[in-house]
Amino acid sequence: MTGFDYSIADFCRLVGGTVLQKNHNAPLRHLGIDSRKFDYTDASVFFAIPGNRRNGHHFVDALYKRGVRTFVVSEAVDLTRLPEATVIRVDNTIRALQNLAAHHRARSNARVVGITGSNGKTVVKEWLYQLLYMQFHILRSPKSYNSQVGVPLSLLLLDQTHEMALIEAGISEPGEMEVLQKMIQPEIGIFTNVGEAHQYHFESLEAKVKEKLRLFTDAKTLIYCRDHELIHRAVANDQDGKPRRLLTWSLSQEADLRILSHSCSGNHTNLEGSYGGKTITIEIPFLSAAAIENCCHLWLLLLFMEIPDAEIKRRFASLTPVAMRLEQVAGINGSVLINDAYNSDINALSIALDYLVFQVKNKKYTAILSDILQSGEARAKLYKRVADLLKTHRIDRFVGIGPDLIQNRACFDGMNAEFYESTDEFLAKTRRKDFKKENILVKGARDFAFERIIEFLQEKSHETVLEIDLSKLVHNLNYVRSKLKPDTKVMAMVKAFSYGSGSYDIARTLEYNRVDYLAVAYADEGIALRNDGIRIPIMVLNPEVSAYDAMIQYRLEPQLFSFHTLNRFSQALENAGEVAGFPVHIKLNTGMNRLGFNPDEIPQLADAIKESGRFEIKSVFSHLAGSDDPGFDVFTQEQISEFTAAADELSNLLGVKMMRHILNSNGILRYPDAQFDMVRLGLGLYGLTTFGPEQGALKPVSSLKTTISQIREIEPGEGVGYNPSHRVKQKTKIAVLSIGYADGLPRLLGNGVGKVRIAGEVVPFIGNICMDMSMVDISGVDCAEGDTVEVFGTHLDIYEMAGHLHTIPYEVITNISRRVKRVFVQD
Numbered sequence: 015m016t017g018f019d020y021s022i023a024d025f026c027r028l029v030g031g032t033v034l035q036k037n038h039n040a041p042l043r044h045l046g047i048d049s050r051k052f053d054y055t056d057a058s059v060f061f062a063i064p065g066n067r068r069n070g071h072h073f074v075d076a077l078y079k080r081g082v083r084t085f086v087v088s089e090a091v092d093l094t095r096l097p098e099a100t101v102i103r104v105d106n107t108i109r110a111l112q113n114l115a116a117h118h119r120a121r122s123n124a125r126v127v128g129i130t131g132s133n134g135k136t137v138v139k140e141w142l143y144q145l146l147y148m149q150f151h152i153l154r155s156p157k158s159y160n161s162q163v164g165v166p167l168s169l170l171l172l173d174q175t176h177e178m179a180l181i182e183a184g185i186s187e188p189g190e191m192e193v194l195q196k197m198i199q200p201e202i203g204i205f206t207n208v209g210e211a212h213q214y215h216f217e218s219l220e221a222k223v224k225e226k227l228r229l230f231t232d233a234k235t236l237i238y239c240r241d242h243e244l245i246h247r248a249v250a251n252d253q254d255g256k257p258r259r260l261l262t263w264s265l266s267q268e269a270d271l272r273i274l275s276h277s278c279s280g281n282h283t284n285l286e287g288s289y290g291g292k293t294i295t296i297e298i299p300f301l302s303a304a305a306i307e308n309c310c311h312l313w314l315l316l317l318f319m320e321i322p323d324a325e326i327k328r329r330f331a332s333l334t335p336v337a338m339r340l341e342q343v344a345g346i347n348g349s350v351l352i353n354d355a356y357n358s359d360i361n362a363l364s365i366a367l368d369y370l371v372f373q374v375k376n377k378k379y380t381a382i383l384s385d386i387l388q389s390g391e392a393r394a395k396l397y398k399r400v401a402d403l404l405k406t407h408r409i410d411r412f413v414g415i416g417p418d419l420i421q422n423r424a425c426f427d428g429m430n431a432e433f434y435e436s437t438d439e440f441l442a443k444t445r446r447k448d449f450k451k452e453n454i455l456v457k458g459a460r461d462f463a464f465e466r467i468i469e470f471l472q473e474k475s476h477e478t479v480l481e482i483d484l485s486k487l488v489h490n491l492n493y494v495r496s497k498l499k500p501d502t503k504v505m506a507m508v509k510a511f512s513y514g515s516g517s518y519d520i521a522r523t524l525e526y527n528r529v530d531y532l533a534v535a536y537a538d539e540g541i542a543l544r545n546d547g548i549r550i551p552i553m554v555l556n557p558e559v560s561a562y563d564a565m566i567q568y569r570l571e572p573q574l575f576s577f578h579t580l581n582r583f584s585q586a587l588e589n590a591g592e593v594a595g596f597p598v599h600i601k602l603n604t605g606m607n608r609l610g611f612n613p614d615e616i617p618q619l620a621d622a623i624k625e626s627g628r629f630e631i632k633s634v635f636s637h638l639a640g641s642d643d644p645g646f647d648v649f650t651q652e653q654i655s656e657f658t659a660a661a662d663e664l665s666n667l668l669g670v671k672m673m674r675h676i677l678n679s680n681g682i683l684r685y686p687d688a689q690f691d692m693v694r695l696g697l698g699l700y701g702l703t704t705f706g707p708e709q710g711a712l713k714p715v716s717s718l719k720t721t722i723s724q725i726r727e728i729e730p731g732e733g734v735g736y737n738p739s740h741r742v743k744q745k746t747k748i749a750v751l752s753i754g755y756a757d758g759l760p761r762l763l764g765n766g767v768g769k770v771r772i773a774g775e776v777v778p779f780i781g782n783i784c785m786d787m788s789m790v791d792i793s794g795v796d797c798a799e800g801d802t803v804e805v806f807g808t809h810l811d812i813y814e815m816a817g818h819l820h821t822i823p824y825e826v827i828t829n830i831s832r833r834v835k836r837v838f839v840q841d
């Protein structure tokens with residue numbers, strides 16, 4: 015269900031203005047303001063927003079050509095060029111968008127939480143989501159969409175299934191908050207804090223606080239920190255607001271939630287508080303003061319929502335850091351590089367350090383920082399604080415760049431620290447081999463041009479690479495989640511080297527995005543993940559008897575599919591001294607006829623489980639054989655009912671409840687009623703399925719890229735490569751690519767069957783594909799040696815390539831050789 019669904023008549027009424035032309039009447043299901051990111055269909059409406067750099071009106075023609083048929087404009091457009099469109103003219107397209115959003119919000123039953131303040135809005139929103147997503151179906155503003163345009167776009171995502179909405183509101187000028195308040199109408203408010211940012215447009219800090227407070231004019235409950243005296247006074251003096259429940263917390267005085275103590279141990283901070291006469295505690299996996307403040311707001315909110323203490327504790331302990339503009343890339347010599355181009359004040363530094371020490375892969379932590387340019391604080395005091403932060407985060411190595419840092423180097427006495435006058439000096443004196451297997455934070459003020467350091471420390475990949483876009487992976491995960499009930503768990507399949515994509519980085523991204531389970535094919539894949547620090551439960555699909563001991567040691571959960579495996583695993587548990595409760599999964603065969611117990615073996619299976627007494631049956635599951643094909647619908651339904659009956663029988667015989675799951679990626683879309691407790695997401699995660707009618711909703715995560723090694727011209731009558739069967743008829747320009755069948759480029763694609771993309775042009779292979787090289791015909795293409803070549807990916811559909819080979823994308827991608835380097839990128 016999409017939330018945005020209006021008839022043209024309703025739509026025109028709600029945005030107001032004048033209908034200039036009404037030649038398109040289909041219902042509207044999508045809305046957008048950015049012509050580059052748009053659903054180009056006739057169910058979409060485009061709001062043309064005049065901006066300083068990009069005026070939306072300039073793109074109306076182009077969108078029309080691509081099939082868009084409804085436009086809201088505020089400037090003149092040439093209607094003769096839009097003969098089939100409906101065009102509405104308003105005075106102000108942003109206002110029209112806001113009016114529509116206000117209406118859309120008003121018809122939703124979701125409980126809306128409005129969040130404002132100078133810092134921490136996005137983090138508070140993201141953490142609140144992490145704390146509540148398992149309990150409610152929640153909409154949250156994407157990224158930091160908190161402006162006059164961002165807020166309406168967020169609200170328009172609301173649909174009837176949302177139970178809560180977490181909406182950020184940010185302002186830079188007087189008068190703006192009133193507009194946002196009318197749209198958001200929050201029931202609960204959180205006022206994070208107040209700082210100096212955007213002071214420019216306000217006569218005083220008081221005036222700014224007062225303006226922000228307007229967001230909560232009609233809120234029933236407002237949460238803030240009593241210690242922010244300005245906020246407290248403004249709330250107390252606020253005449254406009256209706257009576258509302260004020261909830262406060264404080265580190266130093268009476269408040270609803272009084273923080274009695276906070277102390278750090280290792281990577282955690284322990285907080286002790288008093289609420290409603292009780293003393294309670296939580297532990298948060300962060301150290302920074304900013305994180306403590308953000309968590310206290312949320313702790314108070316969860317207490318107010320009457321979530322049990324034990325549950326609150328559990329949820330806070332598993333919060334994960336929110337990467338604002340941090341970017342993680344593969345560094346040289348096995349390092350992880352964290353590039354933070356965000357502003358370089360001390361708060362941002364503490365957040366970045368929290369993120370750095372959250373990395374589990376390498377045990378060594380390095381911070382490369384520049385002078386902090388923006389603070390008014392006395393230098394020595396400032397750098398003392400920096401040093402303290404580095405110490406609390408137990409940073410192993412510090413590289414300071416800039417004259418201020420050199421002058422204040424005494425602050426870092428006792429640390430493993432090195433200093434350089436400038437970025438140039440650092441680059442001149444450092445060699446790549448000086449960095450090895452460390453997690454490196456690179457954070458500098460803009461003037462220091464630290465992008466040169468990133469360039470220097472990044473893993474180099476000139477040859478053939480498989481580029482994996484982790485942002486798309488997360489997008490796919492979230493898209494599939496939006497199709498699931500809120501409490502359905504997700505098991506992510508990372509078997510076969512994550513469908514060819516590489517294991518650790520994918521697994522870490524999935525763990526970070528809170529999937530519930532991972533599944534690998536063989537025990538050694540699971541062991542590698544555990545050694546890299548992956549902690550979430552891992553199921554092993556093909557547990558080999560020889561690996562049982564290691565699986566027990568690494569807490570890898572086997573799927574048991576036969577009496578033989580069950581007995582042998584039980585024996586291995588006994589040998590290892592594991593007497594009871596080892597997590598295992600029972601695989602049932604309901605028609606796929608691969609691994610699994612047959613339903614008629616259930617009574618005997620129940621006996622064997624009881625007799626062993628060593629297992630905790632985490633789940634019982636089966637696998638669909640034809641979930642993507644309507645031709646198998648009857649068969650699939652039979653599989654589902656057979657599975658249900660067999661799982662019921664097993665549960666009854668054992669007298670225990672266990673999770674059930676049967677859906678794979680295509681099953682999720684086509685049989686949503688069979689979600690049971692968990693789904694197993696494979697190709698959908700990697701964007702390797704079109705996901706039925708919602709074409710384009712999932713994005714392929716992988717691109718195979720190579721480079722041109724040499725360019726040459728051949729004369730008419732000449733051929734190319736081994737056993738050239740084909741002679742060219744005219745002068746032909748050839749590019750030799752550094753990719754061959756040993757890299758996983760199938761030989762069948764040679765001689766014009768397959769194509770690649772170079773300099774924006776799609777060109778065919780010529781001659782046979784060799785082991786390590788291949789040749790393409792680039793006649794007429796403007797390109798040079800060293801240029802990048804796309805074999806498949808963003809522009810060339812892997813489906814097309816699979817089609818040439820009469821196979822499925824799965825096979826293409828899992829055949830990419832391990833020698834092809836996997837490079838991970840992120841938006």
Ligand SMILES: *Cc1c(COP(=O)(O)O)cnc(C)c1O
Pocket residue numbers: 507555637677678679680694695696697698
């Ligand atoms: C691979 C696999 C899946 C995932 O299937 P997709 O079609 O890739 O989503 C689910 N369950 C089992 C048992 C599998 O082996």
